[in-house]
Amino acid sequence: MPSKVLLIGYGNPGRLDDGLGPALAEAVGALKLPGVAVDSDYQLTVEHAHAVAQHDVAVFADAAVTGKEPFSFSRLKPAETAGPGFTSHGVEPDEVLGLARDLFAARTRGYMLGIRGYRFSEFGERLSEKAQTNLAEAVRFIAGIVTHDLCDDAAEAE
């Protein structure tokens, strides 16, 4: 049976490149890939654990302040605790996986897609030019791996 995949793009579209996650969710959603459910939100919170638990694979897409261009992709390990980076009402992707495991006995495999952004420090509903380029690359990448569950191969290749 093909894997059930959930893609969650998160961030604030009103904060320039912080909107990369929701923009990816919108673009991938428009492709209507079989077996791929798409969600977007301002940030991850505890109830995402319930949605994640209903799927075999969860891909979390967020803007990255630093790091590899055009994006990075890696396998996530469910968190054993919520550490010092545990800021705000939001939770981190590995914590969502940890909650899905602890609360719903889920064994969902999780992956982090960090799309490199550049401009975050003002209000505005637009992506920078370089972020748009990175987004297009990320959409192509995700579309190529999720329907055939090639996530582990892709993460290892990164």
Added chain:
Amino acid sequence: MSSNNTKKIVIEPVTRVEGHGKVTILLDEEQKVKQARLHIVEFRGFERFVQERPYWEAPVMVQRLCGICPVSHHLAAAKAMDLIVGVDKLTPTAEKMRRLMHYGQMFQSHALHFFHLCSPDLLFGFDADPALRNVIGVARKHPELAVQGVMMRKFGQEIIRATAGKKIHGTGAIPGGINKNLSIEERDGFLKDIDQMLEWSRGALKLAKDYTAEHLEALKDFGSFDSNHVSLVREDGAMDLYHGNLRAIDAQGNRIFDQVDYQNYLDYIMEEVRPWSYMKFPFIKSLGTENGWYRVGPLSRVNACDFIDTPEAETERKEFMALTDGKPNNITMAYHWARMIEVVHSAEKIRDLLNDPDLQGTDLVLKGERRGEAVGLIEAPRGTLFHHYRVDENDQITMCNLIVSTTNNNMPMNLAVEKVARDYLQGTEITEGLLNHVEVAIRAYDPCLSCATHAMGKMPLVAELLDHRGRLLHRRAKNCSIDAE
């Protein structure tokens, strides 16, 4: 202002608070706390950002302010724009849909705060190992409670989705009304779960209440102080989270002003700018800056209202008020108890609304004579939220002034931090215990800042000790003490 005989201790950012916060503690020559301040790095400029945009975009645009309470901004802006388009009273369907949206928001926000941010402190104790004292710790030790928190949050979010259209950039509330009603299918889906939600709400309330009762002596003094309280109340004095008039009471319950039309809020509330803080300090004009600061939010709402118009929440309010002989409760940690009374109230309201056939009505929008200026006010989960706009003849916004809930609580949060610092700082080192206690005091207010950027690469909690010359003496990250270089 730091003088040469003081030392400054810096704590930044405060974990589990939206955006970034920093705490500075000034010591005097005897190494006693002279002053403590909470600096909140609020993202500024939004009020300018909305200028020159058409007024009908405001209810959608303002949701970009915050990733946790976008619905509150959506509704406050929509209420102002109702008046801009000349509508003083919505159709029953429109008002009830908006109320359902708002109670859904209140329910999910309070549930999230309680289970995610507050319950680790209550269940494990303020001094417990941070590796345990977090939401995953709760999930492991109290999984039934954590599941309830997740499902309550999810229920509230689904109500928002059904009333606002979607979770991000909801468009449900529009100037003069609402753009959809609630379908029978949506209603029945929620009705199926509402009794369970109410039951779980009762359980959360009991936890908060019992905790307060069991630790009353310790909590009475923890970050606590007498204060004024401001809240919306209905014309008959009932708690009303969506609409009403402004009431302010002092620490003894005497009314400072009452039934004030919030269109005239500038006659009663002023904001002070202080050079050391990004956030303004609102105060009651008639009392001045020294004595006019006030608290908002669940504690103030329960204190200020005469009654709650749902039976279970009203019974609980009476019990809450009996603790202080009917006078306002000024215990900072009682915010948690009051917040859970509001969870029960919200669940009761949602249940009542779901059984109201007006939600399936089709009369959704009204129009009137255009106005140039209006104020929208709502009791957001964290407290009173002010949206004030002017719109020109070309339909463009020319002025926007926002006083968000956390800004209203700016002075009380500073005082809470100072109280905790005075009580728990020992020597010239920031201990893990001090950090924990400072965070617990701030979290009681559930601060939520206009700072929802949430990109990968955040900072952990860092505390720094500086001497009077600004030289770093000691730095503490969470669970990690580092000698200064």
